Amino acid sequence: MSEPTSVNTPKPSSSVKLVLLGEAAVGKSSLVLRFVNNDFQENKEPTIGAAFLTQKCSLPTRTIKFEIWDTAGQERFASLAPMYYRNAQAALVVYDVTKPSSLTKAKHWVAELQRQASPGIVIALVGNKLDLTNDGSGDIQTDAERESAEGDDVGNNQEEQEDSIPGDARKVSTREASTYAEEEGLLFFETSAKTGLNVVDVFTAIANAIPESSLKSGRGAGAGTGQTTLGGGRSTDDSRVNLGDRGAATAKEGCAC
Amino acid sequence: MMQWSSLVQKAQSFIDPANFNIPNLTSSADRNPSKASLFRQQFRLPDSQNPLQEITAELVLSLPHTLSSTSSSQSQNVDRSGNRYAGRLHLSERFICFSTQPTSFLPSATLSASTYWAGQTNGTGPSGNGFTIPLCSIRRVERLNSLSHVFSLALTTWNGALGKKQAPGFVPQRFTLELVGSRQACERFCDSLKKNLRESMREIEQLRSLVNDCYSEYLLSGAKSKSQAPDAPDSRPPPDAGLGMLFRYPGDARKLRDRSKMRLWGEYFRENGRNATLLRQPTFHKLIRVGLPNRLRGEIWEAASGSLYLRLRSPNLYTETLSKFEGQESLAIDEIEKDLNRSLPEYAGYQSEEGIGRLRRVLTAYSWTNAEIGYCQAMNIVVAALLIYMSEPQAFFLLSVLCDRLVPGYYSTTMYGTLLDQKVFESLVEKTMPVLWEHLGKSDVQLSVVSLPWFLSLYINSMPLVFAFRVLDVFFLEGPKVLFQVGLAILRINGEELLEVQDDGSFISVLKSYFSRLDESAHPRSENAKLRAITRFQELMVVAFKEFSQITHQTIIDQRDKHKDAVLDNIESFAKRTSIRNLGPDSKKLGMEDLGAVYDRYYEILYNYQQRQNLLEEEKRQQEKKRSERISVIGPSVDREVGRVGLGPSPTHMDYNAFREFLAATAKWAMADSPGPSRKESAAEPYTNSFRGFGRPSSVLNSRPAPANHEFMQRLFQKWAADPAEGLSLQDVVSGIARLKGPRDIMNNISYFFDLYDDSGSGKVDREGILRMSEALLFLSRRGFEGTITPSQSTDDLILGKNGLEEKVSTGERFLGSVSSFIRRCFEYADPTNKGMEEEKAAAETADKLGSFSIGDDEDDLIDVGDDDVKSGSSTPTPQITTPETSSAEPIDNAQRVRSTSESANPALDPNNPLHITLPTFRMVILADELLEQFFDAYFPQSFHLSAHGAAAIPLPSLSSNLTTFSNIGAAKPYAGAGASATVAGASGGIVPPNRGLRGVLDNIVSDGIRMAAEVKKRMDEAQRDLERNALNRDDDEEEDEEDDGPHATTPAMVGGISSWGAGAYGADPERRSVRDTDRDLLEGAEVVNIRGRDEPSSLLDDSDGQQSGERTDSNRDKVVSKVEFES
DSSP states (O other), rough: OOGGGGTOSSSSSEEEEEEEEETTTTTHHHHEEEEEEHHHHSSOOOSSSHHHHHHHEEHHHHEEEEEEEOOOOOOGGGGGGHHHTOSSSSSEEEEEOOOOOHHHHHHHHHHHHHSSSOOOEEEEEEOOOOOHHHHHHTTTTOSTSOOOOSSSOHHHHHHHHHHTTTTOOOOSSSSHHHHHHHHTTEEEEOOOOOOOTTTHHHHHHHHHOOOOGGGOOSOOOSSSOOOOOTOOOOOOOOEEETOOHHHHHHHOOOOOO | HHHHHHHHHHHHHHHTTTOOSOHHHHHHHHHHOOHHHHHHHHOOOOOOOOOEEEEEEEEEOOOSGSSOOSSSSHHHHHHHEEEEEEEEEEEOOSSSEESOOOOOOOOOHHHHHHHHHOOOOTTTOSSSSEEEGGGGEEEEEEEEEOTTEEEEEEEEOTTTTTTSSTTTTTTEEEEEEEEEEEEHHHHHHHHHHHHHHHHHHHHHHHHHHHHHHHHHHHHHHHHHHHHTTTTTTTTTOOOOOTTTHHHHHOOOOTTHHHHHHHHHHHHHHHHHGGGGOEEEOOOOOOOOOOOOOOHHHHHHHHHHHHHHHHHHTTHHHHHHHHHHHOOOOHHHHHHHHHHHTTTSTGGGGGGGHHHHHHHHHHHHHHHHHTTTTTOTTTTHHHHHHHHHOOOOOHHHHHHHHHHIIISSSSSSTTOOOHHHHHHHHHHHHHHHHHHHHHHHHHTOOOOOHHHHHHHTTTTTTTTTTHHHHHHHHHHHHHHHHHHHHHHHHHHHHHHHHTTTOSHHHHHEEEEEEHHHHHSSSSSSSSOOOOHHHHHOOOOHHIIIIITTTTTHHHHHHHHHHHHHHHHHHHHHHHHHHHHHHHOOGGGGGGGHHHHHHHHHHHHHHHHHHHHHHHHHHHHHHHTTEEEEEEEOOOOHOOTTOOEEEEEEGGOOOEHHHHHHHHHHHGGGGGGSOOOGGGGGGGGEEEEEHHSSSSOOHHHHHHHHOOOOOHHHHHHHHHHHOSSSBBOOOOHHHHHHHHHHHSSSOOOHHHHHHHHHOOTTTSSEEEEEHHHHHHHHHHHHHHHTTTTTTOGGGGGTTTOOSSSSSSHHHHHHHHHHHHHHHHHHHHHHHHOOOOOOTTHHHHHHHHHHEEEEEEETOGGGOOOSSSSSHHHHHOOOOOOOOOOOOOSSSSSHHHHHHHHHHHHOOOOOOOOTTOEEEEEEHHHHHTTSHHHHHHIIIIIIHSOOSSSSSSGGGOOOOOOOTTHHHHHHHHOTTTHHHHHHHHHHHTOOOOOOOOGGSOOOHHHHHHHHHHHHHHHHHHHOGGGGHHHHHHHHHHHHHHHHSOOOOHHHHHHHHHHHHHHHHHHHHHHHHHHHHHHHHHHHHHHHTTTHHHTTTTTTTTTHHHHHHHHHHSSSSSHHHHHHHHHHHOOO
């Protein structure tokens, strides 16, 4: 389980703790799922506490192993967040481009991180569900898939209907968010976990933004022994360890007692 | 004995029987477990139950039950051959309970007493042998003719007899209890039992419907076999045993040996009764440990957790709740909708509308009954799991038992229960597996990151469902310690692998792979076939309950107690940080320190206030109970610790009264001048000691000055509140203050003030408003200016407070003059309004107001500073009332003269001349006066003290000895009665000067009542006028003064006066009274003072006192008000 990483990689490897924060159902888990497994699920179980996943990201000069903490979005779980962003070197603060309130919440998170998290934390502001807007519509494959990234946002049904009038469910302008990101010195992206648009770019940008000095050499290989080249789409075996997920386990439930 | 218990019962029936969601059972268990709460936890009874009687007893069960004869003489013999259990027998209002576990509840069980009681299963639940039987299910109690030293009772229950049709050869359940105790004690128990049995009888119908919903009833009634023959006339569908009946139960029924488990349970039920009348014998616990059969699982969960008894008490609550709130929306419902599709999505039932619908309804109904919790992610998973085995109402009640009792605080808005139990778990790991603990520490692995979801979703989300349900089987019977035992066992079993783990990731991965292999053999390579057959899950259960058997309920309680404060502190500081950060743009104008101070003060007051309200309510309820001697036991189950943000659902809005307290702690002017009405709540004060969490000793709170009540404060409240009906949120308060205390900006402050009085939003303030403004100016300034206002003559002395009294007096007087000239100028520069309406009223009111400014100044002889001093001191221009008035010897003549003079002197007072001022005018008038300018520039914003060195800490400038006297009045007991009777008079009394409104209410009522009464009497009795006037003037003097020190003298005069006045005035002016009555209702009677400020003109005529003290010369007015100002 804990073989040294260097066995597989000639490049220096280091692990980076990354935490995802944001309002409920903005698509945090979906972003991670897309990044780690290049997969998308309509009905993801809500994250209880936090899910932990790893994924490697290969840069020209080094390999970064992301240890991703995907946190629960419901408001009352916020008090648990410090447990997860403790020692984090990077954070992805996610909002939903179709939901202005989620940007407000994202700003709260940014402020919280700037004050409470480890100094020098790299924060990326990510507007998800771009597939619901005109900008992202080119990437939408089928109508059936034109649901929200989380697939559970009630408001989206209505917005979908509006889509027929070459409408745009976007409620948060790129400019507004990017201006804010600029002010606060954040990386900024708009993504679609559903289509995969920009998802990998976010993580690459973060990997690049982590100052060399703050990188510790990989502390044990951890769970993700399979290596995935960035955006390669091959899922790491067992790298996805969702605390709140029972899926794999239940498949084998037919056992005697 | 009988008497009190009947009282208790009567009282009990007043209380909502469905009162099961009293939050935070924890704290009662954590801090101060009362006997009653331990009792309820032990037997899983509803919160309405209290231990009434207890006695040592032996339970005698015949074996097997069905073979025993019903004849009592024979049963005697049979019983002798059955199982005997020694234990304690308890009686509550509706239940009789027996347990072999040590369950002695000392009558005085407080914290110490109950630790004495701590047995291995202290309050854990019904783990011993015995029963918890609703009294209504007892059919007959016989006293057996036994040996003289044994007192035995034979109980026959309705077990099995409530169905439509009884099975052939039906034998009623019957068992014997042998009471051990003095004959007296036994008799007492029996009497109480008899009485409560009688009371409970009418609940039999509820029991019948409950029982008929139970699968066990169906199973044993033989209906199951009959229903296979479709023609059977009375075949009925099986009761709802969860979604599993429609969508299959998880797991392979054969592998789970469901059929043989069912058979075993059937046998057990036949011998020991079922559902409500189930007796616990050792087999019961064994059968639960091996896992429940699918169709009985829900029912046994219900019985073991006690949710059955909740359902018995209010069988229709679930459906009623749903229909009551049908169609309504809430935040919780939005959140629930988001998660419906992602709750156990791989179970077939939740891919159908049927399953989703049930889940939605149960979660929604619960969110309505417990709005404090509402909905928390993870509840969806738990409820989804429950619904596989239970009907909707069953799941609903079980969920409430979960949230209230089994995992308290887990799903609350702060999730403090979750965090607390994580701390407890960590400390248990440290204690039981020190090596692993140390390793985790070294590798920087945070255990709770892994274990939190275990607890929060009761392992449902971590283990394969079949195993999670096995854990739940035991959990519902034995309580939260099971979660800890299982968690510890998981770590111990995986200990070796975990010791090699270096980071979070591999830690999680080890455990995940363990969970996925729970069904595999624990000893795959063993040669012993039996050993090989043991699964990892079985191993887990054994380790959990054998190796960690030392983890008891008491362990958990002790640990929770130990860590509670730290956890709550953490949550609170987090909440504070977050909250302050998110207060919006306005908050940026205030410094962090100030924001922190506002936050602390806001919540401190809000919680305190709420707590006092709760306690008052509680007290009221207790009074209904007539304070029987058992009050300490029935006592307030109110959570003494609600006053913590960390405990969860925080109140988010303060009402006007709480806001007054907030202001009083913030600004000096908002303090009442005397112990106000809030002192009547002093009964609650002992409890404020339990208020913690803001790092302030409660003594500070207790000594907090009572808040004043002034129209200005109401206006602030209205202005600040985004939605006044809802109250003030923290954000409202911060924005409100920030706009004032932001960058120093006099123009902003002036327009802010103006807006407060611009009721119509039209940018105009009418005559009435102008007067109110000036009233407010006086109100705000009555406690001095804290050195922020400096008349130009004394500009050198920047800090007035350090100057002598004389200097201060003069500033105050000057300010008074400024206010007078403010009024004058306002009228002078006002624009005419062309409204012909209601002018009479306005004008008359104006007159009132003008008069009222100077009220309270007829106590010349009380003023230390001489007249001359004052007059010379007030160099400010005198307002419209120009008649010099130096004597108060002839109040009425004097007043009339002044009144007429003033009316003719100022056209603004002409009722036919409506007018208004606009903001520019207002600004000009303010800026025209040096003091007013300073007032708005510095004093007004600075009078709000925020950070620690704020107003609350500023001692009142108690320069005057009168102050002491004043507070004496408030404390003077004899006055309470007078105050009460005077309320009526006071409420509809005549003119009250503005500074009246500044007073504490109680003494105001008293003294005003006295004054009014006396005045009326005086008028009625012209002949004695001179004589009385002398006496009364002195009284008046004393009473009218803020520092009233002479009420004792007036008492006799008052008594006669009030009655005569009361009859006359009410009769004469019904309209006025009605107006006031409504107002008074609004303000709950206490805030009479303020209302009196707007008295209608007619009262002038009735009330000579208004005139007398109303029309004064300025010099006099200055003198007196300033007096008030500096001495109170």
